[in-house]
Structure formats: C-alpha cells, structure tokens
Amino acid sequence: MESIVEQLSEEESLRLAAGSEVGRIGFTGRYGPIILPVNFRIVDGAVVFRTEADSALVEDLRTGIPDAEYRVAFEVDDIDKAERAGWSVMIQGPAHYLEEAEERAVAEAAGVDPWIGGDKETYISIRPALVTGRRIRRG
Amino acid sequence: MESIVEQLSEEESLRLAAGSEVGRIGFTGRYGPIILPVNFRIVDGAVVFRTEADSALVEDLRTGIPDAEYRVAFEVDDIDKAERAGWSVMIQGPAHYLEEAEERAVAEAAGVDPWIGGDKETYISIRPALVTGRRIRRG
Numbered sequence: 001m002e003s004i005v006e007q008l009s010e011e012e013s014l015r016l017a018a019g020s021e022v023g024r025i026g027f028t029g030r031y032g033p034i035i036l037p038v039n040f041r042i043v044d045g046a047v048v049f050r051t052e053a054d055s056a057l058v059e060d061l062r063t064g065i066p067d068a069e070y071r072v073a074f075e076v077d078d079i080d081k082a083e084r085a086g087w088s089v090m091i092q093g094p095a096h097y098l099e100e101a102e103e104r105a106v107a108e109a110a111g112v113d114p115w116i117g118g119d120k121e122t123y124i125s126i127r128p129a130l131v132t133g134r135r136i137r138r139g
Numbered sequence: 140m141e142s143i144v145e146q147l148s149e150e151e152s153l154r155l156a157a158g159s160e161v162g163r164i165g166f167t168g169r170y171g172p173i174i175l176p177v178n179f180r181i182v183d184g185a186v187v188f189r190t191e192a193d194s195a196l197v198e199d200l201r202t203g204i205p206d207a208e209y210r211v212a213f214e215v216d217d218i219d220k221a222e223r224a225g226w227s228v229m230i231q232g233p234a235h236y237l238e239e240a241e242e243r244a245v246a247e248a249a250g251v252d253p254w255i256g257g258d259k260e261t262y263i264s265i266r267p268a269l270v271t272g273r274r275i276r277r278g
Contacts (some may be wrong), residue, residue, distance in 0.1 A: 002256065003255050003256055022220070024174060024216075026165035026173070026174040026212065027172050028167050031269070032210040032211075032212065033165045033167060033172070033210060033211055033212040033231070034165070034212050035163060035165040035174060035214035036214075036229070037214070037218070037227045071172060072172050073165065075163060075174035075176070077163075079161050079176070081160065088175075090175070092173075115142055115224070115275055116142050116144055116275055117141065130170070136255055
C-alpha cells in the first residue's frame with residue numbers, strides 16, 4: 001500500500017499534542033544534542049512540564065541571563081507499528097521558567113503529573129513559536 | 140503505587156533500541172533544535188536511517204567539511220500509558236553519511252525500510268559515542 005503524508009495545521013497539531021501526556025524535549029546540552037521524554041500538559045496554549053530544581057536538564061536550560069531563554073524543540077507522536085502509520089508534532093519555542101506567582105499558579109492548577117516521583121518543583125513552559133505536524137496513513 | 144526508576148546498561152539499552160523501528164533524531168538545525176521521527180535499524184552496532192538527498196534534514200546535517208560530522212542525539216522509547224511505565228534510550232554520536240561502497244552495501248543489506256515512500260537514497264548512520272537508558276516501572 002502507498003503511504004500518504006499529510007501536513008497538519010498548527011491548530012490540529014496542538015489539538016493532537018494536547019491529547020498526549022508524554023513528549024520529548026530536545027535541546028543542545030553541555031555535551032551536545034539531547035532528547036529526553038517528559039510528562040507534560042498543554043496549559044493556556046503552551047507545553048508545561050516539571051522537573052527537579054537540581055537536575056541536569058534545569059542546569060542546561062538556564063542561560064544565567066535574566067529574560068534570556070534557550071530555544072528548544074518538543075516532540076509528541078502517536079505511532080501505530082502494525083499499520084505503519086501515525087502522526088508527529090514538533091513545537092519549537094523558548095524554554096521559560098515559571099517563577100512568577102501567577103503563571104506558576106495556573107500551571108499548578110492544571111495538574112501536570114510526572115510519572116516519576118521526587119521533588120519536581122521546577123515548572124518549565126515552552127510557548128510555541130513554530131508548530132509543525134504531519135500524519136502518515138496508508139492509501 | 141511508587142515508581143521505580145532503573146538506569147539501563149549500554150548493552151541493555153542497545154538491545155531494546157534494536158527491537159524498535161521508529162526513533163527520533165535530535166540536532167540543532169538552521170532555526171534551532173529539531174526532533175524528527177525516522178524509521179531505523181541497528182546495523183553493526185550503529186543507528187542507520189534513510190532520507191531524501193535534498194531533504195532539509197540532509198542539508199542541516201552536512202558540515203561541508205570532509206570528515207567533520209555533526210553530533211546528534213537519537214531517542215527510542217516504549218511507553219505504556221495505562222501502566223505509566225516504560226523505557227527510553229538515548230544514543231549520542233556523530234551523524235555519518237554512508238558514501239563508501241562497502242559501508243553502504245552493509246546498510247542496504249540490512250533492509251532499512253522507511254514507512255514513507257520517495258527517493259530515500261541517502262543513508263545516515265549514528266555510531267554511538269554515549270548510550271544511556273532508563274526504565275520506569277510501578278513498585
């Protein structure tokens with residue numbers, strides 16, 4: 001069977017991403033490119049996830065310069081191996097630490113719930129600058 | 140239930156990755172970090188995937204300098220949402236174009252089979268420099 005590749009709109013891409021709870025953050029760390037799975041929610045149009053304050057992830061993503069933010073990629077997909085089909089979405093944007101009381105309260109209320117325990121009290125959001133998505137299906 | 144996080148050995152990580160056929164390549168493109176799903180095989184200990192010669196991926200990964208190679212990340216996972224468990228593996232290493240007849244023949248014989256059609260005659264390998272993995276399970 002032929003494969004059909006369809007580009008998804010930004011709206012459709014964000015809708016699909018919002019239905020998932022595991023995505024993958026990609027960025028350039030101290031030792032080169034990194035991809036790490038995280039549990040996330042879409043909150044007010046942005047990806048939000050939690051991590052530990054002293055994690056390598058947090059150290060890598062802190063620029064040390066107020067209001068300067070690293071640009072990262074966030075990928076979500078749903079793949080059906082049997083059908084050799086599925087969709088994937090990539091969200092690119094700056095990684096922002098939720099440190100102000102108001103933005104923090106909104107994220108906390110959304111209930112971002114990591115599968116792994118520990119003191120994950122650092123909230124990071126990725127506000128989409130560019131959203132792309134595609135779907136592969138059998139013709 | 141408590142979650143238990145287990146670090147996986149390099150050997151176990153590569154064994155798990157070899158059982159998958161979809162992974163995600165991460166690198167810094169012209170417009171910042173990128174994560175893209177690709178079909179792959181582990182061939183002779185290295186990740187091998189195919190792409191089109193004129194793709195944005197290929198342009199981004201060519202340094203233009205002979206024998207100079209971009210470092211990339213490659214991520215494979217298997218996640219059970221119902222159990223909130225699973226494993227993930229990250230392979231970091233240089234992206235190498237398979238252009239010599241011998242290395243190319245080995246990759247072709249391995250039958251890397253993209254789900255999407257098209258003229259995917261460019262073969263890229265990622266020889267692991269660093270392999271890390273972890274498994275999350277319920278206690």
